[in-house]
Amino acid sequence: MNKNKKSKVEKKLKDEDIIKTVDEVIDSFTNYHLYKLTSKKVIKEIKGSFSSGKESKLFWGKGFNNEDLAIKIFLTSTAEFRKSIKEYIYGDPRFESVPNKFRSLIYLWAKKEFNNLKRMKKYDINVPEPKGLSGNVLVMEFIGENGYRAPLLNEIYKELDSETILKIYNEIKENLVKMICDANLVHADLSEYNIMYWNSKVYIIDVSQSVDLNHPNAFSFLKRDLKNVYSFFSKLINVEEYEELERGTMSCLTRKEE
Structure with a gap:
C-alpha cells in the first residue's frame, strides 16, 4: 500500500472511531461539523461523554497539541427548549433576525455561547476558553483532569x-x-x-x-x-x-x- 493511500485509510478509520464515540447523538449534520473541526485541526480525538442534558451532550476530547477539550454537541433532534431559546435571543441587539427553522436556531444558539465565551474571556472573566465552533458543535477548554470534569x-x-x-x-x-x-x-x-x-x-x-x-x-x-x-x-x-x-x-x- 502506498503512503498516500495508507494515510487516507488511517484517517478514515480514525474518523469512524470518532463517529462511533458520539453515535447516540450523531446525525448527518453533526457528522459533517465534526469532520470540519477535525480537518481544521481543532479536534484530534473524542474520548467519551462526561455530561448530558436535554439540550446537549458533552464529550472529553483531545486537541492536536494533546490538550484536553470539552466538546459540546447541541442536540438538533429535540424541540423541548425551543421556547426558552427564543426568550434569550429575541431582543438581544446582536441578533437582528431569529431563524424559524429549528436546526438553524440551534446553530445560532451554539454560536451565541461561543461568542459569549469569547467576549467574557476577552475581559478576563473565568470561563472555559473557546477553541472552535461548527454548526451545533462547540469546542472549548476542558476544566478538570483525565476526563473527569x-x-x-x-x-x-x-x-x-x-x-x-x-x-x-x-x-x-x-x-x-x-x-x-x-x-x-x-x-x-x-x-x-x-x-x-x-x-x-x-x-x-x-x-x-x-x-x-x-x-x-x-x-x-x-x-x-x-x-x-x-x-x-x-x-x-x-x-x-x-x-x-x-x-x-x-x-x-x-x-x-x-
Whole structure:
C-alpha cells in the first residue's frame, strides 16, 4: 500500500472511531461539523461523554497539541427548549433576525455561547476558553483532569471551610462586575449549579443564554442571578445584605446612567 493511500485509510478509520464515540447523538449534520473541526485541526480525538442534558451532550476530547477539550454537541433532534431559546435571543441587539427553522436556531444558539465565551474571556472573566465552533458543535477548554470534569459548587461546598467559601464568593462577585461592567453581558442563569471550582479557582460555565445588557429582560435576569448567588452563600457564611451585593455589582450601570 502506498503512503498516500495508507494515510487516507488511517484517517478514515480514525474518523469512524470518532463517529462511533458520539453515535447516540450523531446525525448527518453533526457528522459533517465534526469532520470540519477535525480537518481544521481543532479536534484530534473524542474520548467519551462526561455530561448530558436535554439540550446537549458533552464529550472529553483531545486537541492536536494533546490538550484536553470539552466538546459540546447541541442536540438538533429535540424541540423541548425551543421556547426558552427564543426568550434569550429575541431582543438581544446582536441578533437582528431569529431563524424559524429549528436546526438553524440551534446553530445560532451554539454560536451565541461561543461568542459569549469569547467576549467574557476577552475581559478576563473565568470561563472555559473557546477553541472552535461548527454548526451545533462547540469546542472549548476542558476544566478538570483525565476526563473527569471539575466539581460544581453545589457538589463540593460541604467539603470547604468558611474561609474558602468566602474567597469563592468574592471571586464570583469580581467576575460578575467584569461581566456586567466590561463585557456588558448578563449570565441569566447563574447559580451554584453552573459554577465550577478547580485548582482554587472559580469557573463560570453554561453561558449560551447570556444576554447583552441592552436585552429588554437583562436587568430582571441579572437580579435573578444575584438573588441565586445571595441565597446560596448567605446560608453558608456571613455576607453583606442583598441590597449591598446588588449595589456593588451594578454600580457601574448607575454611573453610566448619570
